[in-house]
Amino acid sequence: MKWSEFFVTGEPMIYGAMVSIVLVSLAILVGLTYFKKWGYLWREWLTTVDHKRIGVMYIIAALIMLFRGGIDALMMRTQLAAPEMKFLDAQHYNEVFTTHGVIMILFMAMPFVIGIMNVVIPLQIGARDVAFPRLNAVSFWMFFAGAMLFNISFVIGGSPDAGWSAYFPLASLEFSPTVGNNFYSLALQISGVGTLMTGINFIVTILKMRAPGMKLMRMPMFTWSVLITNVIIVFAFPVLTVALALMMFDRIFGSQFFTMSNGGMDMLWANLFWVWGHPEVYIVVLPAFGIFSDIISTFSKKNLYGYKSMVVSMLAIMLLSFLVWAHHFYTMGAGAMVNGFFSITTMAIAVPTGVKIFNWLFTLRKGKISFTTPMLYAMGFIPIFTIGGVTGVMLAMASADYQYHNTMFLVAHFHYVLIPGTVFGVLAGMHYWFPKIFGFRLNEKLGKSAFWLIIVGFNVAFMPLFFLGLQGMTRRQYTYSESTGFGPLNMIATVGAFVLAIGFVVLVYNFYWSFRHSPRNEGGDPWDARTLEWSTPSPVPVYNFARVPEVHEQDAYWYSKKKNVPLYSGEYESIHMPNNSGQPFILGIVMFLLGFFLVFSWFIPAIIMGVVTVIMLAWRSFERDHGYHISAKEVMATENKLRGDSV
Amino acid sequence: MKKTRWLFYTVIVSIVMLLSGCDSSLVVLNPKGPAAKTQSDTIIFSILMMAFVLIVVYILYVFMLVKYRASKTSDDYEPPHMEGSKLLEFIWTLIPIIIVVILSVVTVKSTNAVENVPAGYENEKPLVIYASSSNWKWHFSYPEENIETVNYVNIPENRPVEFRLYSYGPITSFWVPQLGGQKYAMSDMVTTLHLLASNEGSFMGKNSNFSGKGFAQMEFEVLSMTPTAYTDWVKEVKDTAPKLTESEFNSLVKTSFVGRKSFTSTHLEFSPPPMTSEEMGDMNGKTDENTNKTDSTDMKDMENMKHDN
Incomplete structure (x- = not known):
């Protein structure tokens, strides 16, 4: 490794980015010092084990990554707007679409979903925190370390350039000699381990920490979706861990698992990648289904239609999600038998998904629908996602897929699934649960403007891609000639992408506006909602529930409101809480450095970091930390203050 | 909802554009050999089936949104509690299953067709x-x-x-x-x-x-x-x-x-x-x-x- 290769050079845009990164970092450091916020930051955020704050940090990180990935997207759309554009060269374009894919899936969609899980799940099941609060903090800092490690590849060492699926042998040292794909394997590995721990944490939390009376079949649909999602995480992520480890050995230690010589098998990588990668799609989309279920039910003032079949259909999707991976490479030549099998399993997923769509539609029936911002996202989701779903069925047909594979048709399809599914889902959830954490709602007018810009921009950006695919335009091609005739539709798509981007700017401006102007004191239940979290005051106190609620039916809070059955009874008692800890944050830094040193094959510092990790784990296992107690008197004082005169 | 209608039209127009097929720039739907013909037929067939699904969903969707919005109901209207209906849920499980079965048969047949020497040319030396x-x-x-x-x-x-x-x-x-x-x-x-x-x-x-x-x-x-x-x-x-x-x-x-x-x-x-x-x-x-x-x-x-x- 020559030092001249350490920093990415030769690109004016990247120099600009370097300067702005340095300036922003300096501004943050100076600002924190000037306003004397270092202590606050450390005590209240960096060392927190509170699921709500960890959730908020996940969501902030996800929003930042959304903008990073979004800028990648705009760069790609600009390059493709017209034939023979000279905005990006091939290498730069290849890096941009690779980081766009990785960041949007692993560092935007995943943490956004996990952030909402963190904020909501303990509140929805009547628990005071997750089962393992400290582990939860470790999960977050592992994710954050991975995300930062991946992002610095932009200015140090060079970004990965083999696509988000990093197919071998293209991603091998032979064809991708920069450290870019080392960043890929290590950054995904570190954040993936964090995700796996989240999976275990939430399964235990949901199975063991529900309030008395909340049987499995009384859980809110979002809780159900998260339980199922985390089961998928626990089964799928180990595959990614193994695949990435083999990739790291190939690239850094000279093994030959996926290379072209000595018996390496390139298609083994593709299989391992998609055995994780397809369930991953359901990991990011099932929680969104849960969010939509809760929101549709709340804003049509009705219970969810077909609760049982909703649960059964998600279980069916979970099982099927592990049986369809080969549809990502029908064209590998596995023959009609194998492809036929995977076609049928893939199309079978349409059945439970269809059941869900119809149940949502019938939840609306005889309801009293109010179009708030979260409900708008849910209502935007149904028609667009259905297009994504039916084109998915079309892609599932192997013979037809030979014509769609690797084309813009595929790109249009998965954006039609992931944007209305995951992105609308997390945005709906964010608008919906925002008042629970911060005590005030986001402005509805701005929220709705952002929604319309996003939904119109989205359709204008992605509908043309279906046709470009059928015209023979492949994905990942950085340029095209005028004679192909791809120009006009690409221009329309680019315009749509910019409208979409403006929508996201409005969405973020809404945070600023609402922080300053939104009315406070709307009470704990501004939406007149149905589930337990809304029975707490907003913002939620650190202990969540002063007294443990007792659940008698589905939609526990709604029935407590309607039938006047109190959820809470008895005296306040002292509450046992976990202590904050700086260890997860420090472990995050250590893992970041370990990854960074391995990326550049600096083995001695890497070994030192490995040893530090082991010491920290050992230290933790001998540590005695019994937490602390909030006295009954203090709880009563807080509750009276938060609930005002209403109690 | 203006938006819904707009979307609805987009989809209809798209389908019509697709099916007309006369736009020769859609090379995938402009086949010049038996394999591409099989694939093009499969694609158009699946578009028709899926258009049916889309239309059913969109009609229900527009109906629900138009009829049951809060502004059309009285303030004291209290939506009923509905558990779900075995019959309805059975119907919307069964119909997708039938569609998937039909598409599966088409897929297996057409995949076999394109994976082999085109029908009618089996005896010719390739x-x-x-x-x-x-x-x-x-x-x-x-x-x-x-x-x-x-x-x-x-x-x-x-x-x-x-x-x-x-x-x-x-x-x-x-x-x-x-x-x-x-x-x-x-x-x-x-x-x-x-x-x-x-x-x-x-x-x-x-x-x-x-x-x-x-x-x-x-x-x-x-x-x-x-x-x-x-x-x-x-x-x-x-x-x-x-x-x-x-x-x-x-x-x-x-x-x-x-x-x-x-x-x-x-x-x-x-x-x-x-x-x-x-x-x-x-x-x-x-x-x-x-x-x-x-x-x-x-x-x-x-x-x-x-x-x-």
């Missing part, structure tokens, strides 16, 4: 062409004619062509949309793609699988000609083109981009292709003989495949 990719170009070897071309391939019309695909590097995907769907070309296994051009014509072919910097330029022309014109062309190549030597081939493989080239011999003799999937299946449980053969092939490939930056 023209075998080895198509191999090396960074950002395509080599076409005609073992029977003993000629080789780069970045263009001429075929006789109305005769089945058996493309045997492999790669001197990253995975590529051989795709001629108007003749039929694509298939991967990989370094460790030969895959087979059966195509046939019904008439004369020039067709765009390309690599559709991202393979690095020059991927966007990795196109070739497929020219389908009458049998006599094809024979004349083969003869012309034999008369005028040079021989392909091993050193020339190696330097060709290393070069990033080249234009069209023709040779009077193939690289198959000195740089043999990897095994086909069938041969690989046969190899299981057999002697070391075959394994050794693969290894030596691999070593040779590796030397050829030194990446140039």
